[in-house]
Amino acid sequence: LAKTTQPISMDSYEGQEVNITCSHNNIATNDYITWYQQFPSQGPRFIIQGYKTKVTNEVASLFIPADRKSSTLSLPRVSLSDTAVYYCLVGDKLTGGGNKLTFGTGTQLKVEL
Amino acid sequence: SQTIHQWPATLVQPVGSPLSLECTVEGTSNPNLYWYRQAAGRGLQLLFYSVGIGQISSEVPQNLSASRPQDRQFILSSKKLLLSDSGFYLCAWSRGPTSADEQYFGPGTRLTVT
Numbered sequence: 001l002a003k004t005t006q007p008i009s010m011d012s013y014e015g016q017e018v019n020i021t022c023s024h025n026n027i028a029t030n031d032y033i034t035w036y037q038q039f040p041s042q043g044p045r046f047i048i049q050g051y052k053t054k055v056t057n058e059v060a061s062l063f064i065p066a067d068r069k070s071s072t073l074s075l076p077r078v079s080l081s082d083t084a085v086y087y088c089l090v091g092d093k094l095t096g097g098g099n100k101l102t103f104g105t106g107t108q109l110k111v112e113l
Numbered sequence: 114s115q116t117i118h119q120w121p122a123t124l125v126q127p128v129g130s131p132l133s134l135e136c137t138v139e140g141t142s143n144p145n146l147y148w149y150r151q152a153a154g155r156g157l158q159l160l161f162y163s164v165g166i167g168q169i170s171s172e173v174p175q176n177l178s179a180s181r182p183q184d185r186q187f188i189l190s191s192k193k194l195l196l197s198d199s200g201f202y203l204c205a206w207s208r209g210p211t212s213a214d215e216q217y218f219g220p221g222t223r224l225t226v227t
Contacts, residue, residue, distance in 0.1 A: 030211075030212065032212040032213045041201070042218075042221065043218025043221055044157070044203075046217075049213070049215070051213075087157070090212065103156045105156045
């Protein structure tokens, strides 16, 4: 199963673009890359998912290089409400069925005025 | 629309006491179900997952167990709690078995073992 590593914390200011990079050197051919956001005492919430190249939705962009061994979550013009923990993870099909998502320690993003 | 419920929201239990946490999903059928635990300041650890009624797979050997008595009900149990069982327990569901299937999380249960 692919393992992910990402910075423990990042600081930013309102209005700036934030890029959080994740390393997943052992990603398998069929793995998707997913990013989640978690606020204190809440369950993680899906942000964006991709398999290759670039994906963009209304809240973020996800950049995936050709070798897929890393990915970068880009949050445009962050606000105070974007202060949260961000998890990069790759999934793999479980032997017994189902989808295993192994969360790492995540990146604590702190946005200040 | 689909919703996922967990209860209780918070729980304080003494060491050695039993545990039962319940999770139910509405608005979908045959979901894949998951139990995660998050220790303070740590990431999420997958404990159990289920692809169908009565089908439980364990990811981490410990004093916890899980059951799925109905299609949309997932229960996490323990006969005797340990201090190390304290944490934030999250239930999640997904539509399919692939890594492309988004997981939807419940509100969680904060368990404190004293």
